[in-house]
Amino acid sequence: MNLKQTLCEQFDSSSVLVDDAVSAHYESDWGDGETHRPEVVLRPATTENAAQMLKLCNDAGQSIVTQGGLTGLSGGATPQPGEWSLSLERMNKVIEIDPDAMTLTVEAGVPLEVVQNAAADANLFLPLDLAARGSCQIGGNVATNAGGNQVIKYGMTRALVSGMVAILADGTILSNRNKLLKNNAGYDLKQLFIGSEGTLGVITEVVLRLVPKPITKQSAMCAMNSMDDVLYLLGEARTHLPSVSAFEVMWPHYYQESLKCTTNIRNPFTGQHSYYVILESEGHYPETDFDHFCEFLAELMEQDRIADAAIAQSLTDAANFWTIRDGVAELIPMLKHIANFDMGVSPRRTEQCIAEIQIQLKKKFPKVDPLIFGHLGDGNIHIITGTANKQEQYDVYDTVYEIIGQHNGSITGEHGVGTHKKRWLKHSRDEAEIAVMKILKKALDPKRTLNPGRIF
Ligand SMILES: Cc1cc2nc3c(=O)[nH]c(=O)nc-3n(C[C@H](O)[C@H](O)[C@H](O)COP(=O)(O)OP(=O)(O)OC[C@H]3O[C@@H](n4cnc5c(N)ncnc54)[C@H](O)[C@@H]3O)c2cc1C
Structure with a gap:
């Protein structure tokens, strides 16, 4: 009996989709349009199921790509020829909220927005947010160490993960549902899986x-x-506002297109400006926070450091600002x-780095039309552009990467x-670092079963 038959025999038809039952949904992430339909999609309902499936695939030398919400932008979840998919979509239960420990335990396939709502229902807050919130899954967020709009205050996803259940390629289950703030008992193994893009294990549960x-x-x-004014505003906001929770910058072309x-x-x-900034601050004093915020902005306008400002008078106003910022979701499919x-560059070097990129792109590819925006407070800028063909894209x-390296x-x-x-x-990484990454991969996944060919 071959592997496909064994899987179909051991699991029900919701857990193993084969051939015609595999829809186009599993062909690609949001990468760049490359698609491959996998012959088999594994859809475990429990960690134990996922471990059994992985063990069978690993023993048979069948490579697997793990799929979350498929909103990734680096092609990591797009099946490569010959790979089968393991989708977390059926592992979508919110397991527990512990208000004393202030933790929320969920299966990895729960969409981010559902996790946010579960936290809000308990009168608590999950400080992770990105435009793909309705589709991306918490397991995918952890596997990519997602950033988003509130990193400036709360850090990347890594800072929000307390515990995890993950499965190695050979089916070994590592269960660490840690809720403790302090726990120095040996290596913190969960860190290996955060941001390793599914290359070292499959995450099935997250605390x-x-x-x-x-x-x-x-x-x-x-x-x-x-x-200069943008950076001045950032520095002053950090010093004088209670707590800056977002600092997003849009270049004028992005702003207009969005x-x-x-x-x-x-x-x-009215008129065009050099940059547009969404500034948000969180506080504790309803009676005074809004007035303090307005006074802060008025002071900077008086100093001619801010050309103009629109202050949200309602949640709808604030949501409208974010709709402009999140226009990227509409723009990407048009390109x-x-x-x-999603380059990282220190805020102080951003202007120079972007100027060099713009000059080089214009010189070499006159038709390329970059749209630029991002999380400047985190030193993270996005550039998106359509290109004429695969060669020009490369x-x-x-x-651009050459300039970022410089x-x-x-x-x-x-x-x-x-x-x-x-x-x-x-x-971004030197030879010694890449060599250690490869040693880790070999130690945990010697047969290269999980997401082969990603990262290196
Ligand atoms: C409109 C839009 C806006 C976005 N904005 C942001 C943003 O602001 N910040 C940001 O960081 N990203 C952003 N992204 C990118 C994307 O949403 C994130 O990378 C997200 O974390 C991916 O989650 P996912 O569930 O869709 O993962 P997928 O796309 O399914 O997978 C991403 C990677 O993680 C692996 N993976 C997925 N689930 C698991 C698991 N359970 N165990 C192990 N490996 C797994 C996959 O194999 C793949 O390598 C945006 C994307 C879109 C489309």
Whole structure:
């Protein structure tokens, strides 16, 4: 009996989809349009099922790609020829909320938005948010160490993971449902799986740290004349506001294109400005926080450090600012052969680095039209652009990553390396580091069963 028959015999038809039962849904993530339909999709309902399936595949030398919500932008979850998929979509239960420990335990296939709502129902807050919230899964967020919009205050996903259940390629289950803030009993193995993009194990359960719900939140969209002013605003906001929870910057071309996609949103400003910043601050004093926020912005406008500002008077106003920022979700599907960057670069070097990128792109690829925005407070900027064909896409990546390397930046601040960026890993990691990554992979997955060819 071959492996496919064995799996079909040992598991029910909801757990193992084969041939025609495999829909186009499993062909790719949000990467760049490359698609491969897997012959088999494994859909375990429990950790034990997933472990049994993995053991059978590993013993038979069948490689597997783990799939979460398939919103990844680096091609990591797109099946490569010959790979079968292991989808976490049926492992979608919220298991437990512990209000004393302030933790939430969930299966890995729960969509991020559902996790956010479960925390809110318990009057607590999961400080992880990204535009793909409705589709991405918490397991995918952990596997990619997702960033998002509140990293400046709360850190990356890594900072929110307290415990985890993960399965190695040979089916070994590592259960560490840790809720303790302090636990130094040996190596913290969960860290290996956070951000390793499914190459070292399959995450099936996560214990997340929650925080108290912020009592107040103030939001503003600021129009800025220069990057110097943007950095000044960042520094002053960190010093004088209770707690900066978002600092997002849009370059004017991105701002205008995003507005075109969101016809029901009004541009709060007349004329064009050099940069647009969404500034948010969280606080504890409903009576005074809003006035303090307004005074802070007025002071900077008086100093000519802010050209213009729109302050949200309601949750709808704030949501409208974010709709402009999240226009990327509408823009990506419009672009062909997309080159999609999530570069890391220190805030102080951002202007110079972006200027060099723009000059080089214009010189070499006159038709390329980069849209630029990102989490400047975290040193993480996105550039997206369509390209003419696969070759130009590659050349655009090559040009930009070279410049990022020269600025001691990172080729990926949050989306991960996947299959797309592995050729350029050398710009962000040295040979010794890459060698140790390969040793870890070999130790945990010697037969290269899990996500082969991702990262390196
Ligand atoms: C509109 C849009 C906006 C986005 N904004 C952001 C943003 O602000 N910040 C950000 O960081 N990302 C962002 N992303 C990228 C993406 O949403 C994140 O990378 C997300 O964390 C991926 O989760 P997923 O469940 O969709 O994972 P998938 O795409 O399914 O998988 C991503 C990687 O993780 C692995 N993986 C998935 N689940 C598991 C698991 N349970 N165990 C082991 N490995 C697993 C996969 O094999 C793959 O390598 C955005 C994407 C879109 C489409």
